[in-house]
Amino acid sequence: MRTGTEITKRSRGRPRGFSTEEVLEKVRGVFLAKGFTGASLDELAAAAGLNRPSLYAAFGDKEQLYIATLRFYGTKSIEGLDAILAGPGTIQQRLARVYSAAIDLYTAPPHRPGCMIVGTAAVESPTYPKIAAAAAELLAAIEKSLERAFAASDLPARPTPSARARMAGAIMYAIAIRARLGAKASDLKTFANSMVPTICA
Amino acid sequence: MRTGTEITKRSRGRPRGFSTEEVLEKVRGVFLAKGFTGASLDELAAAAGLNRPSLYAAFGDKEQLYIATLRFYGTKSIEGLDAILAGPGTIQQRLARVYSAAIDLYTAPPHRPGCMIVGTAAVESPTYPKIAAAAAELLAAIEKSLERAFAASDLPARPTPSARARMAGAIMYAIAIRARLGAKASDLKTFANSMVPTICA
DNA sequence: TTGGTTTTGTGCGATACGGTACAGAAATAC
């Protein structure tokens, strides 16, 4: 918890020329396209609009910057997920909306990036345990969010909400993979729509 | 098809001190653990037991070596998949056997590597289109294999065999992701077993 | 104004990387 952007205003020295969130947002694009290992600090700094030493001073090394970006991305995504699931309509309609929104993000031009967790964090897991832990934590949070929605729905008690959540999550991860490998958005939407009734059976 | 290991025996000059398949098998371990970008030619050559120039002469650059490894891995995997699906038992039993075998491979020590396509090829897709194409081709072949098995089963005509295959594939990819992020084999097997009746409903 | 404090940006250094040239070694063809 070292946010220190809003509250901590009494900075003694020269103030920063950037906001942490803005930097993470810009850097995310590079990490999402190239992955953690494939993204160079030069590219990251250029995308963020600042120099390597500034990046380094603000976030530590590349791994910490990546994890901060991943957490930022994940938190935002889960907020979006919660928002859709808290919206109107049947659980089927809300789940379909979740998939539709995810597919739009996953297949966004020009890179069809898929999901940052599934598409870039997974590959680094054996080498960087901290990345693996952060990614696993985020996937768990995603499934918790889904589980809450299923538990609050009027679906039959079996399968359990957590089993439904694991299944719904699995479908989402598979969509992310196929998007990154080039699948068309329309095919993914057809697939997602065909899965919603099964998940909610 | 440039096998040239068994048939082509009339090599004019000095014979190779290695077999293509052996090298691909050894190199696969490095690519699987580190990914394409993360694996260095030094590591790959050391794992293969030969020097960089020999690797380079035999396979071209790193990308070609990776794609050859991916195709080799994928072809072997699909052969194994076909073999299990052609075995005895109900389609439910055979599908459960497929997942069980996959989970054993995906959670093998020491790295819990998951699947090479899902775990390492996906991240490179935006940067290396040829890798993306090879990976997508392999996933399509996996789903074709599953589709044949469903078509030959006595399951209801709806959902269609191809829809069942996409779903079964999606569950497999999700398992691969979660394995690489550290999920326990037992949890994955529980999940897989819970999905088999749904896929075969 | 003066001193203290933090950020910025240039520039550097050490290393690791992918890829290759080149000479020697091991086999076959004649």
Next chain:
DNA sequence: GTATTTCTGTACCGTATCGCACAAAACCAA
């Protein structure tokens, strides 16, 4: 035996990489 062809291994090149020193700049407190 000699020539030819192919593979092996050392040694190397240019580049890109991560990470950091260091001085100048921008701000606050007194």
